[in-house]
Amino acid sequence: MAAALLEFGYLFVVVALTGAAALRLGLSVIPLYVVGGVAAGPYVAGRLGVPYIADGEVIALLAELGIVLLLFFLGLEFSLDRLRASGSKIGRAGVIDLGVNLPLGISIGLGLGWSLVEALLLGGIVYISSSAIVTKTLIDLGWIADPESEPILGTLVFEDLAIAVYLAVVTSLVLGGEGGFMAVGRSLAIAFGFLGLLFVAVRYGTRLFARVLDIGNQEAFVLRVLAVVVPVSGAALALGVSEAVAAFFVGMGFSTSGHRERIEDLLIPVRDVFAAVFFVWIGLGTDPALLVAAVVPLTLAVVLTTPAKVISGYFGGRTYGLSAHRSLRVGVGLVPRGEFSLVIAALAASGTTPVMREVIPAFAVGYVFVMSALGTVLMQRSDLVERLVLRDESAGVEENGTE
Amino acid sequence: MTIYESDLPGVGKKHEVELDDGSRLVIVTHNSGRREVFRRESADSDSERLFELDDKLARQVGTLLEGAYFQPVQSTTIETLLGDSTLIEWVEVGADTEVAGQTLAESNLRQVTGASVIAIQRGDEVIPSPGGDATLEAGDTLVVIGPREACRNFAELVTEG
Numbered sequence: 001m002a003a004a005l006l007e008f009g010y011l012f013v014v015v016a017l018t019g020a021a022a023l024r025l026g027l028s029v030i031p032l033y034v035v036g037g038v039a040a041g042p043y044v045a046g047r048l049g050v051p052y053i054a055d056g057e058v059i060a061l062l063a064e065l066g067i068v069l070l071l072f073f074l075g076l077e078f079s080l081d082r083l084r085a086s087g088s089k090i091g092r093a094g095v096i097d098l099g100v101n102l103p104l105g106i107s108i109g110l111g112l113g114w115s116l117v118e119a120l121l122l123g124g125i126v127y128i129s130s131s132a133i134v135t136k137t138l139i140d141l142g143w144i145a146d147p148e149s150e151p152i153l154g155t156l157v158f159e160d161l162a163i164a165v166y167l168a169v170v171t172s173l174v175l176g177g178e179g180g181f182m183a184v185g186r187s188l189a190i191a192f193g194f195l196g197l198l199f200v201a202v203r204y205g206t207r208l209f210a211r212v213l214d215i216g217n218q219e220a221f222v223l224r225v226l227a228v229v230v231p232v233s234g235a236a237l238a239l240g241v242s243e244a245v246a247a248f249f250v251g252m253g254f255s256t257s258g259h260r261e262r263i264e265d266l267l268i269p270v271r272d273v274f275a276a277v278f279f280v281w282i283g284l285g286t287d288p289a290l291l292v293a294a295v296v297p298l299t300l301a302v303v304l305t306t307p308a309k310v311i312s313g314y315f316g317g318r319t320y321g322l323s324a325h326r327s328l329r330v331g332v333g334l335v336p337r338g339e340f341s342l343v344i345a346a347l348a349a350s351g352t353t354p355v356m357r358e359v360i361p362a363f364a365v366g367y368v369f370v371m372s373a374l375g376t377v378l379m380q381r382s383d384l385v386e387r388l389v390l391r392d393e394s395a396g397v398e399e400n401g402t403e
Numbered sequence: 404m405t406i407y408e409s410d411l412p413g414v415g416k417k418h419e420v421e422l423d424d425g426s427r428l429v430i431v432t433h434n435s436g437r438r439e440v441f442r443r444e445s446a447d448s449d450s451e452r453l454f455e456l457d458d459k460l461a462r463q464v465g466t467l468l469e470g471a472y473f474q475p476v477q478s479t480t481i482e483t484l485l486g487d488s489t490l491i492e493w494v495e496v497g498a499d500t501e502v503a504g505q506t507l508a509e510s511n512l513r514q515v516t517g518a519s520v521i522a523i524q525r526g527d528e529v530i531p532s533p534g535g536d537a538t539l540e541a542g543d544t545l546v547v548i549g550p551r552e553a554c555r556n557f558a559e560l561v562t563e564g
Contacts, residue, residue, distance in 0.1 A: 077413050135413055145417065145429040145441035145450035150409060157412045264434065323447065 004058060011053050014040045015276045026140075028133040030338045031372045033276055034365055037283020044288065055284040059277065064243070066278030067343055068233045069271040071164075071244040074131070075251020076260060078160050093151050093316030094158025097334070100312035101305065102127040108300055117173045118355045121348045122297070124170060125364050126305045128163050130338025131156050133372050137379050138333065151320045152333040155313070163340055164248045167347070168195055171242035174351045191241045198232070198246060202253025209257040222266050225254070244343060275339070282342050282365060285349060290362035297359070298366045306374065309335050325386055332382050336375030341368050419443075436461075491521075491546065492554045497562045498541040508535030518549030518557040 018036035022029040037053075038044055045052035053059070105126035109119025134156060138144045143152075168191050176187030202209070212228065215221055229250050236246035254263060291298070310331035317327025345364030348356045378385055407419040411431070420428040429441040429450050436458030441450035456464060483491045496503050502510040513519050523530040523537060524544040530537055539545070539561075547557055 079412075131413060139414065139433075139439075142441065142450055142452050144411065144414060144431050145439070145443070145452070149411060149414075149417075153412045153414065261434070325447075 004056070007053050007056075008059070010040065010051065011059065011277065011280055014053070015280060019276070028130075028136060028336070028338065028372055028376065029276075030130070030132060030279055030342075031369045033279035034283040034286075034342070034369065037280035038286050038288060038365070039283075040280075041284035041286070043286070053280075053284055055281070059281050059284070062274060063278040063281035063346075065230070066271075066274035066276070066281075067244055067346060068229060068247040069267075069274050070278070070339055070343065072229050072247040072251040073264075073268075073271055074160050075164075075248035075253075076255045076263060078157065078248070078252055079255060080252070089151075089320055090154040090158050092319040093155050093330075094162070096315050096319070097155050097159065097309075097312045098127065098162055100308055104305060104308050105301070108297065108304060112297055112300075114355055115353065117170070117351075118348075118353065118360065120170055120173065121344060121351075121356065121360050122301070122363070124163070124166055124344045125341040125360070125367060126301055126337070128159055128337065128340040128344070129156060129309070129334045130336045130340065130368075130372065130375075131160070133336040133338045133376065134333060137336065137376055141379060143329070143333065143379075146326070146329075147320075147322055148317060148326045148329045148333060151317045151322065151327075151330045152313075154320075155316055155330075155334060159340075160248075164245050167242045167344075168192070168245045170344075171245070171347060172240065174347055174356065175240045187240050190239055194236060194239055194241045195245055195249065198236075198249045202249050205253060206256045209253050210259065213254070213257055213259040213263075218266060221262065222270070225263055225267060226270075228254075242347075278346075279339075279342065282346060282361070286362055286365045287358075290358050291366050294359050294363040294366055297363050298370070301363070301367055302370050302374070306335060306371070324390055328386055328389055329379075329382050332375075332378045332385055335371060335378055337368050337371040341371075485548075488551050489548065490551055490554045491548050492518075492558065493524075494545045494547055494558045494561050496539050496541055496543045496545065500541070500561060500563065502539050502561055503541040504538065506536050506538050507533055510539060512557060512560070516549070516557040516560060517553035518547045520545050521548050522546040 014036040015033060018032040019029050022032040040053050042052055042054060046054075102123045105123030106119045108126070109122035110116070112119075114122070134152065138149055138152065143149055169188065172187040172191045173184060176183050209228075212224055213221060215224065229247055232250050233243035233247045237243040254260065310328070313331025313334040314324075314327045316334075317330030318324075320327075320330075322330065341364050345361045348360040348364070351357060351360075405421045409417050409419075411417050413434075415431060415433040415435075418430045418432070420430070422428055425445065427443045429443055431439040431441070433439070437455060438458075438461040439455045440453045442453055443450040485491060502512065507520060520533060521531070522545075523533050523539070524546065525540065525542075545561065547554055549557065
């Protein structure tokens with residue numbers, strides 16, 4: 001007990017130090033937490049013979065809570081009605097984004113000789129942009145006030161929905177993957193049965209959710225939220241269904257209960273603590289030596305998926321009626337990848353093949369590290385990108401900007 | 404003046420206000436309550452951040468802009484706009500005016516000015532929808548409704564005689 005507590009204290013020191021470094025350098029905290037985890041974990045600190053944080057069950061459990069809360073908040077901020085209201089524009093930009101980047105990732109995986117499930121995991125990792133990093137950078141750079149923020153944030157909303165469906169399918173494929181066609185079919189049926197029921201419950205159970213949360217006491221409020229999210233996610237996982245998607249649906253249920261803002265106020269710090277544990281935990285499990293094994297897919301992915309995201313984003317911006325120069329920014333703004341790529345990596349790590357258990361998580365860590373930094377830098381220096389790409393147009397000229 | 408509102412999922416809301424010189428004032432209201440105010444020179448230029456306020460300060464600055472503490476145009480009367488041109492105004496009856504002591508019917512105010520009295524405040528007492536036989540006394544506050552011009556004439560007549 002004493003040793004475990006000390007180890008846990010060590011983890012929070014790592015989080016605090018890397019968080020401070022991120023703040024000082026003006027970077028996103030996510031890649032730095034992961035790097036902190038790698039450095040303080042068994043593969044670096046352990047090999048150097050200094051005290052290290054073991055990748056134990058307790059930390060894995062708390063990291064799991066981090067995943068659940070990350071997806072819960074995604075659901076909380078997601079609104080089907082809003083998606084429907086701004087409908088076709090988000091839909092078109094989102095479909096272009098999905099149609100370009102997911103198949104590209106899958107092709108890279110298949111091209112490397114991986115199995116279909118392995119390639120699907122790679123596709124998801126390179127497809128999903130980081131809501132956290134993108135949104136923070138939009139605010140930092142002041143793009144949030146400009147027209148490009150709407151297609152960027154709209155595409156992120158579409159990705160949230162796509163990733164929920166994706167995780168539901170891929171979790172079943174990964175967890176039920178050994179028993180052949182029948183087993184996969186059965187685990188998919190269980191997943192969609194469970195999630196379908198949950199979806200109906202949150203769609204029509206608004207009044208119940210509202211009643212559960214109708215309490216003035218802060219402590220009781222926080223505990224009640226957790227007492228719904230965590231057991232529902234746990235039940236999902238026990239059935240071999242994506243706990244992340246279950247948490248997403250519960251979040252959606254709470255979002256219409258009229259308590260959304262209060263949940264955000266009171267539970268964001270809770271989420272941030274466990275999400276930080278999750279990012280460090282991902283680092284703990286990453287052997288930097290494995291990054292060498294992942295260097296080919298990593299290089300391929302960075303070289304191919306960066307321009308692909310810029311191009312799909314550009315056309316997404318065009319469907320919003322933005323000028324070439326602003327549409328290009330939409331593409332650049334969607335380049336950073338982060339938390340959700342790591343959630344998919346954690347799923348891969350529970351898989352059965354060596355590629356899933358070792359190569360994909362190492363790949364994801366390296367990929368997120370490169371793409372979060374590259375994406376942020378591209379956004380900061382978007383003037384250079386614009387000049388480079390749109391050489392024939394005098395920069396800043398609006399062609400048919402409709403706002 | 405046109406105001407554009409749009410959702411910023413995960414961030415908050417954005418309002419764009421068209422200004423007289425063709426530029427736009429962009430107000431981003433974060434879910435946390437923080438307000439960021441930008442100005443965009445023209446459609447194709449980038450927004451320039453002017454300042455940022457927390458929720459409480461934004462509300463205080465907002466009431467100042469609204470004029471709740473200081474009415475720059477007419478300092479002796481309070482007015483509320485209904486639609487584009489109709490006002491509700493509060494007018495005090497002056498001591499040396501002709502109407503002081505008259506009934507509403509005798510004063511003939513509605514026929515002369517076009518504005519109607521909808522209530523009379525006398526100290527703590529309020530006479531709502533006063534009839535023609537209600538008397539006006541010096542020091543009464545009359546709540547008046549009518550077109551802007553009518554309200555102005557009414558105020559002149561009643562406060563100065």
